Amino acid sequence: MKILIADDDTLSLRLLQKTLERAGYEVTAVKNGREAAEEMCRPEGPRLALLDWMMPELDGPAVCREVRKQRGLRHVHLVLITSKDSKQDIIQGLESGADDYLVKPFDPEELKARLRSGLRILQLEDNLLEAREEMRYRATHDSLTSLLNRGTIIELLARELTRARREKSCTTVVLADLDHFKSVNDTYGHPVGDEVLREIGRRLLGSVRSYDFVGRYGGEEFLVVLNNCGASKALSRAEQIRNGIGRTPITTVKGPLPITLSLGVFASLGEDPRAVEDVLCEADSALYQAKAAGRNCSRLASAAIVASADSQY
Amino acid sequence: MKSATLLEGFVDFPELLDRVEGDQELLAELLALFQEDLPASRAGLQEAVARGELHEIERTAHALKGMLANLSAKHTAALAAEIESAARAGASQRVPELISTFNPEIEAFSAALDSFMASAER
Numbered sequence: 001m002k003i004l005i006a007d008d009d010t011l012s013l014r015l016l017q018k019t020l021e022r023a024g025y026e027v028t029a030v031k032n033g034r035e036a037a038e039e040m041c042r043p044e045g046p047r048l049a050l051l052d053w054m055m056p057e058l059d060g061p062a063v064c065r066e067v068r069k070q071r072g073l074r075h076v077h078l079v080l081i082t083s084k085d086s087k088q089d090i091i092q093g094l095e096s097g098a099d100d101y102l103v104k105p106f107d108p109e110e111l112k113a114r115l116r117s118g119l120r121i122l123q124l125e126d127n128l129l130e131a132r133e134e135m136r137y138r139a140t141h142d143s144l145t146s147l148l149n150r151g152t153i154i155e156l157l158a159r160e161l162t163r164a165r166r167e168k169s170c171t172t173v174v175l176a177d178l179d180h181f182k183s184v185n186d187t188y189g190h191p192v193g194d195e196v197l198r199e200i201g202r203r204l205l206g207s208v209r210s211y212d213f214v215g216r217y218g219g220e221e222f223l224v225v226l227n228n229c230g231a232s233k234a235l236s237r238a239e240q241i242r243n244g245i246g247r248t249p250i251t252t253v254k255g256p257l258p259i260t261l262s263l264g265v266f267a268s269l270g271e272d273p274r275a276v277e278d279v280l281c282e283a284d285s286a287l288y289q290a291k292a293a294g295r296n297c298s299r300l301a302s303a304a305i306v307a308s309a310d311s312q313y
Numbered sequence: 314m315k316s317a318t319l320l321e322g323f324v325d326f327p328e329l330l331d332r333v334e335g336d337q338e339l340l341a342e343l344l345a346l347f348q349e350d351l352p353a354s355r356a357g358l359q360e361a362v363a364r365g366e367l368h369e370i371e372r373t374a375h376a377l378k379g380m381l382a383n384l385s386a387k388h389t390a391a392l393a394a395e396i397e398s399a400a401r402a403g404a405s406q407r408v409p410e411l412i413s414t415f416n417p418e419i420e421a422f423s424a425a426l427d428s429f430m431a432s433a434e435r
Contacts, residue, residue, distance in 0.1 A: 008376075009379050010350060011347055011380050011383055012379060014339075014343060014346060015333070015339070015343060015383060022334065022336075083375070083382065105332065105382040106332075108331070
């Protein structure tokens with residue numbers, strides 16, 4: 001654990017440094033308040049500090065105020081060391097943003113115990129942030145397939161369409177639906193159906209580039225957003241995705257199951273003014289055509305518009 | 314540690330040993346740092362007194378008090394603390410008297426430290 005110590009008294013600084021190093025801390029020692037504030041405000045700077053009250057440039061309480069102002073988002077644990085021990089001083093120190101204080105000359109055991117209490121608070125914050133990250137992940141991903149969930153993939157598509165419009169580039173949307181998936185569930189049961197959906201998710205992710213998006217759109221429907229992919233490539237990319245699923249049966253506890261996809265493809269043009277809902281409608285009607293054409297195939301939406309697509313894509 | 318008797322009357326030795334967690338090497342280092350720093354600190358205090366700068370007297374006395382307290386030189390630290398608080402209270406007339414008590418005490422302490430360090434080296 002990194003810790004910063006700031007004291008203009010060389011003797012005191014050395015004593016602190018040695019005591020803390022012995023206790024296993026990684027110590028940064030500075031001799032004035034200005035340097036202390038700078039160290040603490042660095043992005044990877046220490047999150048734990050022992051600050052002498054009386055120092056040149058900035059005194060301990062001023063360092064506390066400065067650090068609290070700069071590093072508002074993450075908690076840093078600040079302990080003032082002072083020979084001042086009047087109630088008034090202690091209140092002033094804590095009000096300036098210090099979390100704790102130690103009266104010097106300090107007792108090494110008390111010093112270490114107080115730092116451990118600071119570490120508990122930092123650990124608590126780490127746990128909370130980790131939990132928040134996990135919640136954020138759960139709120140944006142589908143729990144079965146770990147793909148982006150419906151809300152998130154639609155949001156990302158809307159963002160991509162706006163970007164494509166601004167940059168006059170192209171975005172391709174592929175709406176993929178598993179053929180006869182209901183019969184998988186009916187014949188082999190839902191756990192096998194889930195196995196199939198998970199494997200489809202993995203294969204879809206494997207068949208796109210790292211900057212494309214794959215989401216679970218509905219029960220057995222998936223939405224793939226291919227960034228910077230224009231009409232001329234759209235259908236062949238969709239065929240790659242289709243073959244990635246259809247070519248190899250999916251291994252399940254009930255044996256290998258041949259699964260196929262029908263795909264509706266829509267390629268937006270540079271200045272396409274359509275909103276995300278309309279784009280999804282286009283992809284959906286293309287998907288309907290693919291289903292009507294006998295399934296296990298891809299269909300491109302709005303051929304008339306596509307004919308004028310920029311040939312560079 | 315037999316030579317510790319040399320510091321008797323100046324230093325609460327058991328407390329000091331606790332503070333350095335029994336590390337004799339660190340102790341020697343701290344004492345050397347103190348001796349190294351002392352002339353400049355005392356000169357700073359002396360100069361502030363000569364100029365009658367109360368804030369500077371307070372600051373330099375505070376620094377001396379801090380070092381002395383870290384070495385558990387309790388009596389000498391208390392004398393420095395008196396200078397500090399007199400200066401803070403604006404009692405400039407009391408300062409020379411306090412200094413005249415402090416000076417021989419700190420000189421004696423520093424001399425005792427020299428003997429202690431010399432005996433520790435042997």
